[in-house]
Amino acid sequence: MEDLSLSPALASLEQATQSGTWVLHVGEARWVWWSPGTRRLLEWPADTGFPGLDGVMRFYTPDAQVRLQQALQAARRAGQPFDLEVQLITHLGRPLFVRVTGQAERDEQGAVVRVAGTIQNTDRSRRAEANAQALRERLAEFEERWRMATEGSGLGVWDWDAQSNTVYYSPQWKRLLGYDDAQIGDGPEESISRIHPDDLDQVMADLNAHLDGGTARYQNEHRMMCQDGQYRWMLDRGEVMSRTVDGKPLRVVGSFADISRRKFVEDVAHQVSSRLKAIFNSTYQYVGIVSPDGVLMEVNDTALRFADLKADAVIGKPFWACHWFQLDDAIAQRVRAAVGRAAQGELVKYQTEVRGAESLTHIIDFSLKPVFDERGDVTCLVAEGHDITATVFAQRALDANLRLFQAAFDESPIGTAIVGLDGRWIEVNAALCEMLGFSAEALKRMTFQDITHPDDLDIDIAHVQRLLDGEAAHYRMEKRYLCGDARVIQCQLDVSLVRDEHHRPKCFLSKIQDLTEQRRAEQALEEEKELAQVTLSSIADGVIRTDLQGLITFVNDTALRLLRMIETEVMGQPFDAVVRLLPEHSGRWRESPVARVLRDGAAADLSGVSLLALRDHTEVPVESACTPLRDLNGQLIGSVFVCRDVSAMQHLAQQLAYQAAHDPLTGLPNRRAFEAEMDAVRLIGQNGKGEHYMLMLDLDYFKRINDQCGHQLGDRVLRDISARMRARLRQTDVFARLGGDEFGLILRNCPLAQVARIAEGLIRSVSTYVVSFAGQTYPLGVSIGVAAIDATQSATQVFSRADQACYSAKACGRGVAVMDGQPLTAEGPVAEAERRVSAASQG
Incomplete structure (x- = not known):
């Protein structure tokens, strides 16, 4: 051995x-x-x-x-x-x-x-686990009582664990959206995916502001999609209950309340609650042997596994420099000081934070015990740590939830009270005191029967008895309260029965909301509805409203006049049987705008003018629009069609368009229209198709007639000459007055020889026109400049060439047509006649 x-x-x-x-x-x-x-x-x-x-x-x-x-x-x-x-x-x-x-x-x-x-x-570890289990049971009991009170108040509760990214949704939270307990999972998307798209950005902004520490708590009012497909307004509140060392949230607890009714009638209704859930970690014991000068000599496996370390990573190092104490310098220096005191024979004990695996922070009961030899000298130090993280966190969570419960009760904007089985007010919040006009002390000296209107008391007591008999878990009723200032107010009362751990009735939890503002809002809403009907009947636009089936439920007087029908012929009829639209420039029927809106849920694109086909086979030009009609929750409930008779406006637009393109004296196209036609012919010329020419016509001797005979005669001469020249042209020729006594002519697809003949005819037509005034005859002629329309030249260049040719024609003796300096016609008859008139006057 x-x-x-x-x-x-x-x-x-x-x-x-x-x-x-x-x-x-x-x-x-x-x-x-x-x-x-x-x-x-x-x-x-x-x-x-x-x-x-x-x-x-x-x-x-x-x-x-x-x-x-x-x-x-x-x-x-x-x-x-x-x-x-x-x-x-x-x-x-x-x-x-x-x-x-x-x-x-x-x-x-x-x-x-x-x-x-x-x-x-291992007896000590066993006892520690037993103590932790007892604390968990105590917290579980408290959580159950808190859950009962919260569920009884009608609030939904959510609890987000940021580390696992899971959310606990209470059964009431799910019922508020119309779901059973098993129909909702535990992911954040269960809530986020149901938020109205228009509200989502603000919800996330408010939540992130709180998670980042920018606000004391998170609160947002937004719309949520329920199981029936409708949106309801919800009040969502939450508060970070614990954070990591660097400030990141670990756990967020919040409440969830339906405020749709308050939104509809503009009445404030807040329900605040919280849910307590403590998370305990297992307890461990860590042991190490330290030399009197502070060097770590031995360490047990539990301490190594706690920090995921190998022994050679810490053995031989100063104890305070080891991984466990490297959270910050203050922790390390305190351990170093404790080693010095223990080396002098002192037993040192205190609580501290240490770093475990993955740099997680734990809280331990830490001690350093000196070990003496037979001479009384310190031979080594025994370092011991007992993990109390779960106990400390549990106590913090308990304190936080107690504070949260009290805050939710005291700060709720809804009147809230705990009422004894005998009807006496046990606890009341500030909102209830303000609503009823009593101080808290005064209310606690009374029962609810003392301030209930006599006509409502029997019904209220009957409901209370049903709760006590187990026939109902809660009840809601409207009743009147007698206020301290002699007012009588109409309220909504919600009452739940709270039972103890033996299921025996303990007290009542009451929620009381003043309905005064709601009644006023309902009356105002009815008056506003009546005013809207009167307004729609008075406006100049035709308005037709339909339901989801496309049946007409409202039509104003303007629409009836436009349709040339009476109300009984329209109401309840399908929209498509009453209103038929055609595009202005097409004979095909438009798709029914109401059918499109009810199908797509979006406004129909009816840009431009449509023709409203009437039952007498006439058509009226209209501008129209059709949009979806939704309720307060955004649910589609029908459509609204609006139309306006644009007959007069269309006629006026046509007149203005004609005047903008024509000369008011002669009725010929003006210079703007002529230039536009020139651009069009130039584009044709770019393709190399046909011969095209521009003629610049300038009346000869017209200024003398206008000056000597007056503008009235001059205007008549211009009208007559315009008509004579227009009569000699082809239908495809463009003849315009460019200003004063100047005219322009565009000849499309016209050979030069034919241009010369047309020019000769125009010159003869003008020269044979007789102008007589005060017994005297005045000669009249026209000089013509011709230019080919060349696609390689701009319109300005073509105009310039024609104008220069016209100037050359006048230089040649007037009454001729000239192109590129060469006459296209013989000497004009006007010049010859003028010489005869001049010779006669000299003789």
């Missing part, structure tokens, strides 16, 4: 951790060695020989003996390690839970030669 012993450090560790060591030799001479720590753990007398393996086995309970025998057999045969928690009875008869570990050792041939292990006292 080998002589085995422990080093002083391990012997101290055994003593400090209440553990022992054992070695089982597996050879032919099987023997077992037990350390002093094992003797102390089993409370075996020091002066008595320690029993062998079979004797020690009898200390364990029967179940433990079976498990240990199986583990030892597997270790001896297959070298399999084991780690068991079992129960034994010490030599002095004290029951004890211990942790037994074993590891096989092999020789060079791989055969198992011995099994060595430890025995550790």
